[in-house]
Amino acid sequence: METMIKVENLTKQFMGLKAIDDLTVEIPAGVATGLIGPNGSGKTTLMNVLTGLLSPEAGTIFINERRFRKIKPNMLRRLKIARTFQDSRLIEQMSVEDNLLLPVAENRCWHSLAERNTNAYREKLEAVLETIRLKQYRNKNAGELSYGQRKLLEIGRTLMQNAEIYFFDEPFTGLFPEAVGQILAIMQKLKTAGKTLIIIEHNMNLIERLCDYVAVLDHGTLLAEGTPAEVLKNEQVREAYLGK
Amino acid sequence: MEYLINLAILFCIYGMLALSLNLVVGMTGLLSLAQAAFYGIGAYACAIGMTSLGLGFFTTVLLGILVNGVLAFIVGKILSRFQGDYYAIVSAGLSIIVFSVLLNWKDLTNGPLGIFGISKPAVFGYQLSSNLAYLLLCLAAVVLSYFFYNLIDKSSFGRTLKAIREDEQLTRSLGYNTKHFKSIIFVISAVMSGVVGAMFASYIAFIDPSTFQLKEGIFLFTIIIVGGLSSARGSIAGALILISLPEILRFIGLPYETAAQLQQIIYGGLLVLMMVLKPQGLFGKYKM
Ligand SMILES: Nc1ncnc2c1ncn2[C@@H]1O[C@H](COP(=O)(O)OP(=O)(O)O)[C@@H](O)[C@H]1O
Ligand SMILES: [Mg+2]
Numbered sequence: 001m002e003t004m005i006k007v008e009n010l011t012k013q014f015m016g017l018k019a020i021d022d023l024t025v026e027i028p029a030g031v032a033t034g035l036i037g038p039n040g041s042g043k044t045t046l047m048n049v050l051t052g053l054l055s056p057e058a059g060t061i062f063i064n065e066r067r068f069r070k071i072k073p074n075m076l077r078r079l080k081i082a083r084t085f086q087d088s089r090l091i092e093q094m095s096v097e098d099n100l101l102l103p104v105a106e107n108r109c110w111h112s113l114a115e116r117n118t119n120a121y122r123e124k125l126e127a128v129l130e131t132i133r134l135k136q137y138r139n140k141n142a143g144e145l146s147y148g149q150r151k152l153l154e155i156g157r158t159l160m161q162n163a164e165i166y167f168f169d170e171p172f173t174g175l176f177p178e179a180v181g182q183i184l185a186i187m188q189k190l191k192t193a194g195k196t197l198i199i200i201e202h203n204m205n206l207i208e209r210l211c212d213y214v215a216v217l218d219h220g221t222l223l224a225e226g227t228p229a230e231v232l233k234n235e236q237v238r239e240a241y242l243g244k
Numbered sequence: 245m246e247y248l249i250n251l252a253i254l255f256c257i258y259g260m261l262a263l264s265l266n267l268v269v270g271m272t273g274l275l276s277l278a279q280a281a282f283y284g285i286g287a288y289a290c291a292i293g294m295t296s297l298g299l300g301f302f303t304t305v306l307l308g309i310l311v312n313g314v315l316a317f318i319v320g321k322i323l324s325r326f327q328g329d330y331y332a333i334v335s336a337g338l339s340i341i342v343f344s345v346l347l348n349w350k351d352l353t354n355g356p357l358g359i360f361g362i363s364k365p366a367v368f369g370y371q372l373s374s375n376l377a378y379l380l381l382c383l384a385a386v387v388l389s390y391f392f393y394n395l396i397d398k399s400s401f402g403r404t405l406k407a408i409r410e411d412e413q414l415t416r417s418l419g420y421n422t423k424h425f426k427s428i429i430f431v432i433s434a435v436m437s438g439v440v441g442a443m444f445a446s447y448i449a450f451i452d453p454s455t456f457q458l459k460e461g462i463f464l465f466t467i468i469i470v471g472g473l474s475s476a477r478g479s480i481a482g483a484l485i486l487i488s489l490p491e492i493l494r495f496i497g498l499p500y501e502t503a504a505q506l507q508q509i510i511y512g513g514l515l516v517l518m519m520v521l522k523p524q525g526l527f528g529k530y531k532m
Contacts (some may be wrong), residue, residue, distance in 0.1 A: 052417060077419030089414050091407045093530055098403055103418040105400040109428050115400040157418075 010059030273409025284456025286441025301365030358452025472528030
């Protein structure tokens with residue numbers, strides 16, 4: 001398997017606590033990788049470092065063979081990286097439609113002043129609204145949506161971006177089965193399109209259905225990696241994570 | 245009649261200042277208290293240009309745009325590192341610095357004595373000598389500013405500013421150089437209030453530094469809080485309310501002293517009341 005992302009000897013501390021501890025791991029290209037591990041094992045922190053929300057103290061990051069000391073948030077559009085957050089992050093006092101347009105609209109300052117008409121993104125917008133089934137809420141503010149609709153809107157925002165790499169931080173948590181099915185279908189479609197997916201998820205059933213590869217974190221280090229079946233058989237994993 | 249025209253011109257001046265401030269405070273969420281500084285610089289560029297340098301009104305407007313543009317660009321770069329309270333404090337600092345420069349650079353500004361004899365502009369060779377003619381110019385400028393505000397509001401630029409006001413880091417991660425956006429809107433707003441400053445100076449014919457103090461910036465802040473954040477209509481409504489308030493007090497026959505004191509209390513009371521009852525202001529589209 002080709003590698004899309006590789007981190008080498010990555011360390012991220014929070015006041016002495018090593019949330020990521022000298023971690024080396026590779027994430028294969030064009031498939032879905034499950035990132036699992038107990039609460040507090042550093043999954044979200046790793047995702048935050050890889051999407052530029054946090055700077056690591058040490059280590060190297062390779063994305064598509066390009067080498068970085070750290071990622072800056074405004075590089076994500078160019079690197080074709082999209083993500084969701086464990087607690088949905090939306091522009092609350094902005095309509096569903098504008099939330100979706102934000103990641104694709106003109107980002108050069110002066111040019112964006114002249115961009116009033118968003119027809120160039122219309123088709124994409126309609127398709128995404130259809131996929132996340134929020135058509136009738138398009139003019140509602142994000143802050144007025146339900147928990148599940150917010151999760152879907154965030155996923156919709158990643159779909160707008162034509163990204164190559166998608167990070168999903170607990171996308172299924174707290175959702176009704178119907179929405180879970182909806183999101184599973186979206187992710188299957190991304191996989192079919194050859195995108196790279198990294199999914200943090202606690203439900204092993206979903207991981208087995210969706211992921212081709214799994215990396216297990218524990219205390220900021222890599223406990224195990226491999227196919228879901230291999231990882232599930234691993235004694236250490238069963239002990240640390242599944243408590244069996 | 246002259247009294248009403250005078251009042252209407254003041255409405256226009258403050259309406260435009262409120263619009264320009266709302267671009268920064270309402271649309272982008274940056275608590276700028278620096279507006280009076282740029283307003284003052286625009287006014288002084290006009291006053292000095294027209295009296296000492298013998299320039300025409302519109303040339304002095306360009307001069308003001310240039311000075312404000314450069315200053316706001318530099319200050320905006322510094323300010324765009326800050327957020328929230330820090331932004332307010334640093335921008336208030338700028339206002340205080342500009343005020344003391346106007347007060348103390350006597351060779352240029354004539355210090356506390358101010359500058360007299362600023363004349364009204366000529367438009368296409370026609371001298372706007374009456375206040376009524378000047379009001380027409382002001383009204384045209386207000387309409388223009390109003391449309392300009394809405395132009396930004398409805399553009400992708402405006403969407404980005406509104407995103408920055410809620411979550412700058414997220415906006416950055418969606419591909420925007422947010423610091424750049426913050427400093428550009430600061431420059432646009434500064435230049436706009438500088439132009440208004442020139443219009444004010446040319447109308448009032450005499451200016452001195454006391455008009456351009458920090459408290460003027462706070463007054464403008466009050467206007468948009470009452471009228472409504474992130475709203476063109478709110479900016480205009482706020483200016484109408486706060487400019488007519490002292491006139492109403494005068495009208496009901498309060499002695500000048502009492503009216504002046506009461507006015508401050510009412511401004512303060514209004515601000516508190518709005519914050520409690522309708523934090524987004526009368527026509528506001530955004531809650532802090
Ligand atoms: N911003 C932060 N400040 C301080 N500590 C943090 C911060 N973010 C995460 N941590 C700590 O780092 C560790 C890893 O957290 P996290 O990456 O969120 O775990 P996971 O997503 O695997 O549940 C935890 O001990 C958590 O308390
Ligand atoms: Mg987490």
